[in-house]
Each structure stands twice: as structure tokens, then as C-alpha cells.
Amino acid sequence: MTFTTATWVMLVLVAALVGLAKTALPGLAVLAAALLASILPAKESTGTLLLLLLVGDVMAIGLYRRDADFGTLRRLVPTVLVGVALGGVYLQLASDLATKRLIGIVLLTMIGLTLVDIACRRGAVRATVDESKTSPVKRGLYGSLAGFTTMVANAGGPVTSMYFMQAGFDVARFLGTTAWFFFLVNVVKLPVSIGVGIITPDTVRTDLLLAPVVVASCLVGFRLARSIPKKVFDPIVWILTVISSCWLLV
Numbered sequence: 001m002t003f004t005t006a007t008w009v010m011l012v013l014v015a016a017l018v019g020l021a022k023t024a025l026p027g028l029a030v031l032a033a034a035l036l037a038s039i040l041p042a043k044e045s046t047g048t049l050l051l052l053l054l055v056g057d058v059m060a061i062g063l064y065r066r067d068a069d070f071g072t073l074r075r076l077v078p079t080v081l082v083g084v085a086l087g088g089v090y091l092q093l094a095s096d097l098a099t100k101r102l103i104g105i106v107l108l109t110m111i112g113l114t115l116v117d118i119a120c121r122r123g124a125v126r127a128t129v130d131e132s133k134t135s136p137v138k139r140g141l142y143g144s145l146a147g148f149t150t151m152v153a154n155a156g157g158p159v160t161s162m163y164f165m166q167a168g169f170d171v172a173r174f175l176g177t178t179a180w181f182f183f184l185v186n187v188v189k190l191p192v193s194i195g196v197g198i199i200t201p202d203t204v205r206t207d208l209l210l211a212p213v214v215v216a217s218c219l220v221g222f223r224l225a226r227s228i229p230k231k232v233f234d235p236i237v238w239i240l241t242v243i244s245s246c247w248l249l250v
Contacts, residue, residue, distance in 0.1 A: 003206075010039050015052055015210040019217025021157065022056035023063055024225040026178055027240025029053070029157040042099050042153070043091065047198035049154045051207040052214055054186050059218035060179035067176025072131050072167070073184070079140045080156075080185055083147020088192045090152055099152050104249035106149060111162065111242060131167035151189055156182070158241040171225060171233050 003011065014032045021029035032052075036045040061068075094102070142163045150156025160181060164174050193199045228236075 007039055010035060011206070011210055012213055014049070015213035016217040018049070018052045018056045019059070019214045019219075020221040020224075022053075022060040022179065022182075022214075022221065023175065023218045024221030024228070025236060025240060026157045026161050026175070027237045027243075030155045031240060031243065033154045037153070042097070043198050044203070046091075046152070046154055047193055047200065047203045048206060050186060050189060050193055050199065051203065052210060053154060053182065054190070055207075055211045055214045056218055057179060057183035057186055059215055060175065061183050063218070063222045064172065064176035064179050067172040068180045069131070069169070069173055069177045070180070072164075072177055073181055075132065075134075075139060076143045076146075076160075076163075076181065077184060079143025080147035080150075080181075081188065083144035083149075084151045084185065084188055084192065085147075086144070087148045087151025088196060090148070091196050091198065094152070101249055102152075104246065106145060108242070108246070108249075111158070111238075134167070147185065150182070150185055151192070156185065161237050161241060165234055165237065171228060171230055174233075175225060 014036050017028045017032035017035070021027070021032060033045070033049055036049050039045075040048060090099070142159055146156040146159040146163075148156075149159055157178075160178060161174075164177060169177065190199070
């Protein structure tokens with residue numbers, strides 16, 4: 001692929017956002033997906049972004065290796081695999097524009113439902129929330145939507161962010177669990193993405209040039225996250241999620 005200078009600048013920005021999303025501000029991942037979809041065809045951008053996300057995942061699980069909640073992962077991942085399978089089928093059938101708009105609508109709907117849920121539980125002590133007691137239906141809904149949105153547009157971050165915030169995770173536990181979650185999911189997505197033709201040799205060559213940017217921004221994000229209190233972290237994630245979701249509707 002031959003890109004203009006302006007396109008390369010945008011690609012570098014996307015790579016930087018991916019690194020920051022993986023180690024500091026998860027909402028930036030959907031913004032990165034939206035930016036990439038604005039300069040590349042939606043399906044091509046999905047393949048390009050997936051490899052960058054995997055680089056960020058490896059960095060994040062190394063930096064947050066002591067903070068992941070593996071019990072939550074064991075309970076959530078099986079439902080995510082169902083969503084990934086449905087997303088693979090959808091990619092074979094849907095147009096680029098339909099894919100972008102569907103993800104935007106789904107994310108905004110989930111944001112609304114999550115805010116209602118939090119409002120209904122207002123006054124409860126966040127630290128006493130036990131994720132293991134989440135109903136199977138609710139876990140299945142969030143898990144399958146996370147799998148579907150991450151498969152078709154690498155936009156599963158907002159769904160899992162809402163789920164983990166409802167569980168009252170602190171910043172390190174949130175980022176550590178998210179890191180392992182998306183590493184596992186993205187590894188599963190890799191052969192599916194190759195099979196449906198959204199990862200090509202050109203995709204790999206482009207991502208090899210951008211990988212160092214992801215690594216550097218992961219390290220910057222890790223230092224940043226250590227200074228962000230939870231009362232600041234949660235609102236930032238909400239705001240970035242809403243902005244990113246609206247962007248996909250344009």
C-alpha cells in the first residue's frame with residue numbers, strides 16, 4: 001500500500017492512541033478505530049488495527065501482569081467467543097458503512113443501559129460489588145457484545161469497560177484484567193481475520209513500521225496510569241466511550 005504523508009501522520013497517531021489505550025485510557029482504542037476507519041476502508045482498517053492491538057496487548061500484560069482478575073476472565077471469555085463467531089459471519093455479509101453504524105448504535109445503547117443500571121444502584125458501596133455474582137444473562141449479554149464488536153470493528157473496549165466499572169475494579173485491576181482479556185480475544189480473532197481476508201501481507205508490513213510507536217506509547221501510558229485516581233479515571237473512560245461511539249455514526 002502507498003500512503004500519503006498525511007495518511008502516515010494519521011497512522012502514527014492511531015498507533016500512539018493504541019498504546020495509551022492499552023496501558024492508561026481504554027476509551028482511546030475506539031477513537032483509534034474510528035480514526036483508522038476514516039482513512040482506510042472499514043474492513044481493511046479492522047485488520048490493520050488488530051495487529052497493532054496485539055502489540056499493545058503484549059506490552060500491557062507485561063506491565064500489569066500482577067493485577068489481572070483471572071476469575072472474571074474465566075467467567076467472561078466463553079460468552080465472548082460466541083460474539084466473535086457471530087462477528088466473523090457478519091464481516092462476510094455486511095458493508096463497511098453498515099458495520100461502522102451498527103457498532104456506534106450498539107455502543108451508545110450499551111452506554112445508556114449501563115448508566116441506568118449504575119443509577120439504580122446509586123448509594124451502594126462500590127468496593128462490595130462481587131463480579132462473580134453477576135447474573136449469567138447479564139454476563140452473556142456483555143460478553144457476546146464485546147466479542148461481536150471487537151471482531152467487526154476492534155471496538156469491544158467500551159463494552160468491557162462498562163462491565164468492569166460496574167464491578168468496581170480499581171485502575172490497576174481494571175487495566176490488568178482488560179489487558180489479558182483482549183490479548184486472549186485478539187489471539188482468537190487472528191486466524192478468523194486472516195481467513196476472511198482482512199489481514200494481508202500489506203497489513204503486516206504497515207504494522208511492522210508502526211509497532212515501535214505502540215511500544216513507546218504503552219510505556220508512557222503506564223506511567224500516566226499510576227498517577228490517575230479512580231474518581232478521575234472512570235469519568236474519562238465514559239467520556240471517551242461516548243465520543244468514540246458517536247464518531248462511528250458519522
